[in-house]
Amino acid sequence: MKKRKYTYLCLTIPAAILIIWFIFIPLLNAANLSFFRWNGYSQNKKWINIENFTKAFSDKMFWRCLVNTLIYGFGSCALQNLCGLFAALFLNKKFMGRNAVRVVLYMPIMISAFIMGQIMYYFFQFDGGVFNEVLNLFGVSDVYWMKNGWTAVILITFVNSWQYMGLCMIIYLAGLQNIPAMYREAARLDGANKFYEFIHITLPLLIPAITTAVVTNLIGGFKMFDVIVSMTGGGPSKQSMSLSYYISTLYFTDERAGYASAIGVILFALIIVITLPVNAWLRKKEVEY
Amino acid sequence: MKDNEKLIMQIKPASRPKFWYYPVSLFLFILYILPIYILLNMSFRNITDISSRLFLPKEWDFSNYIAVFLGSDLWLGFKNSAIVVVETVIIQIVLGALAAYGLARSSGRISETLRKVNMGIMMIPGLALLVGTYSLMVRMNLDNSLFGLSLLSAAGGLPGTIFLYTNFVVAIPDSLDEAAAIDGAGVIRTFFKIIMPQLKAITVTQIIFAATGSWNNYLMPMYLLQKKSKFTIIQIIKAAFNQSNGNANLPLACATCALGLLPIIVLYLLLQKYIIQGQLDSSSK
Numbered sequence: 077m078k079k080r081k082y083t084y085l086c087l088t089i090p091a092a093i094l095i096i097w098f099i100f101i102p103l104l105n106a107a108n109l110s111f112f113r114w115n116g117y118s119q120n121k122k123w124i125n126i127e128n129f130t131k132a133f134s135d136k137m138f139w140r141c142l143v144n145t146l147i148y149g150f151g152s153c154a155l156q157n158l159c160g161l162f163a164a165l166f167l168n169k170k171f172m173g174r175n176a177v178r179v180v181l182y183m184p185i186m187i188s189a190f191i192m193g194q195i196m197y198y199f200f201q202f203d204g205g206v207f208n209e210v211l212n213l214f215g216v217s218d219v220y221w222m223k224n225g226w227t228a229v230i231l232i233t234f235v236n237s238w239q240y241m242g243l244c245m246i247i248y249l250a251g252l253q254n255i256p257a258m259y260r261e262a263a264r265l266d267g268a269n270k271f272y273e274f275i276h277i278t279l280p281l282l283i284p285a286i287t288t289a290v291v292t293n294l295i296g297g298f299k300m301f302d303v304i305v306s307m308t309g310g311g312p313s314k315q316s317m318s319l320s321y322y323i324s325t326l327y328f329t330d331e332r333a334g335y336a337s338a339i340g341v342i343l344f345a346l347i348i349v350i351t352l353p354v355n356a357w358l359r360k361k362e363v364e365y
Numbered sequence: 366m367k368d369n370e371k372l373i374m375q376i377k378p379a380s381r382p383k384f385w386y387y388p389v390s391l392f393l394f395i396l397y398i399l400p401i402y403i404l405l406n407m408s409f410r411n412i413t414d415i416s417s418r419l420f421l422p423k424e425w426d427f428s429n430y431i432a433v434f435l436g437s438d439l440w441l442g443f444k445n446s447a448i449v450v451v452e453t454v455i456i457q458i459v460l461g462a463l464a465a466y467g468l469a470r471s472s473g474r475i476s477e478t479l480r481k482v483n484m485g486i487m488m489i490p491g492l493a494l495l496v497g498t499y500s501l502m503v504r505m506n507l508d509n510s511l512f513g514l515s516l517l518s519a520a521g522g523l524p525g526t527i528f529l530y531t532n533f534v535v536a537i538p539d540s541l542d543e544a545a546a547i548d549g550a551g552v553i554r555t556f557f558k559i560i561m562p563q564l565k566a567i568t569v570t571q572i573i574f575a576a577t578g579s580w581n582n583y584l585m586p587m588y589l590l591q592k593k594s595k596f597t598i599i600q601i602i603k604a605a606f607n608q609s610n611g612n613a614n615l616p617l618a619c620a621t622c623a624l625g626l627l628p629i630i631v632l633y634l635l636l637q638k639y640i641i642q643g644q645l646d647s648s649s650k
Contacts, residue, residue, distance in 0.1 A: 080470075080546075080552060081471045081472075081473065082471075083552050084466070084467045084468075084470045084471035084476075084552065085467055085471050085475060085476065086467065087463045087464060087466055087467030087552065087556070088463075088464040088467045088468060088479060090460045090463065090464070091460040091461060091463065091464035091523050091527060092464070092479075094456070094460060094516065094519065094520045094523060095486065095520055095523055095524065097516075097520065098498070098516060098517050098520035098521070099486055099489065099494065099520055099521070101497070101501060102494045102497030102498040102501050103489065103493075103494055103497060104497070105496075105497035105500065105501055106493065106494055106495075106496050106497030106498075107497075109496055109497065109500075116496070116500070163393070166386075166389065169386065171386045171387075171390075173387075173390055174390075176390075176394070177390045177393055177394055178641065179634070179637045179641070180393070180394055180397045180398055181393060181397055182637070182640070182641055182644075183397065183630070183633060184397065184400075186577055186581075186629050186630065186633045186640075187581070187626060187629065187630075188580075188581035188582075188583060188599055189581070189583070190581075190583040190599060190603070191581075191599065191602060191622060191625075191626065192400070194602075194603075194606055194622070195400045195403065195404050195622070196400065198403065198407070198418065199400070199403070204418065205418075206399075206403055206418050206419060209417060209418060209419050210419065213419075238396075243644075246641065246644045246645055246648060247648040249645060250644075250645045250646075250648045251648075253645070285648070288648060295487075295488060295490075298490065299490040299491065299492065301491075301492060301584060302583045302584065305583075306603075319492075320490060320491075320492035321492075323492045323493070323495055323496075324492060324495060324584075324588075327495060327496050327499070328588070333496050333500070336495070336496050337496040337497065340490075340492060340493035340494065340495065340496065340497075341493065343490055343492065343493050344488075344489055344490060344493045347488050347490060348485075348488060351488060
């Protein structure tokens, strides 16, 4: 079979061509453009060395978007993992209607984040929004939900976490089903209470699932774009934009393609610098059983 | 071991459902169904009806649905999205499974490196590539082309597909390949006749993921497909909401949105068993 080794490697060529063509070349193209001043369409590009990168550090908007991106990433990762874990523990019990709840919790994942943001926009509207209407029912007066950037950022984080929580839930359900029942039964025999059993038996054995869930959600949160566009349009006054959103406005509205690619390079670096150590740290915690 | 389990069974009877399970279930159910309910509720109205969005309308108005149904936009969106989805799924699944088979069966430094590179690609944010991708697509005349969009989204989905398939191919014993080789089957033939049938379950899952991913894609269609004749369903829904800025015709936009979401929700409800099982299987690998 050894002779076939290179034949097997050749099977990757068609996929590799497509990836090189549509991911690697654009990546190199973007990395190259980040050293130029360019408006995105004209013939003349001016080499300005690393000015695009140094400019970012004194750009207030960049810092604001960076902080927002970190909130989107860590905030939705924490929320989704906590809620997903509790939902999984709950749905791991046997009761009637369990399947219906599971189906409904997973449903929003099937719907485009852009459309979901559009629908949620009508929940947070000041005038006649659904949440204000609920508050009115309890005699509370209208709340201006999108008062400033921070409330908008938090609400977007909540909506995103609400929508994709089901993914974490499924990852944890899969993890829970992989834990042999005898471990928990043994702990119970030794007289452990439910809390002790969860902390010392269930949680350590769930770490592979936690790694998957945390890493995918971190990356997903850092990349967030669609839901912001439809929920707030980056507002109020551009205060809820993520780095992804900033890149797209820089390129298409401000016509600063060089600077936009520099921010893109920074975003990619940010994702790698944060997710790789997190991944390595969690992997070290995994226990053998 | 077995005696132990028997002992445990005797000590601890299977736990009965507790009372609080049901209110919690109901709460979760309402929390997750509410947006769909509000959307439908808003769509069965007249433009002038600005009453509560929480309670059902006093007068039901079906004219929005009839207008959307008789109009051409919705069908245009469905048609374009369907074309993109079919093309993306075929390219992504066939190339992805083939590459994964190659990677799983060839050990050594090259294949190890390729796997690591593949993992790295999965971390690249789409927006970081925006400038590079868009200027490249324009230069190749692939903007305003549905096939160009399909190639792009298949390329974007390939790393994830390869990653998952590799984990599943590794679990298929080598002896199957060897037996096929002794019978004189080439690599490609072995792949399609022996390996693919073993991967049925994961392939169904992957088709569903690739299809929903490309159906729901918003970013790239928004920039690449500027001509209205090329709009995907998401862009059609977006256009419907944009026209209704200032509540001009919000109910009509909601009806467009509800009908636009219908295929994916119906498919989900029909296939939910396989989708959730597939998600369970792929997350435990």
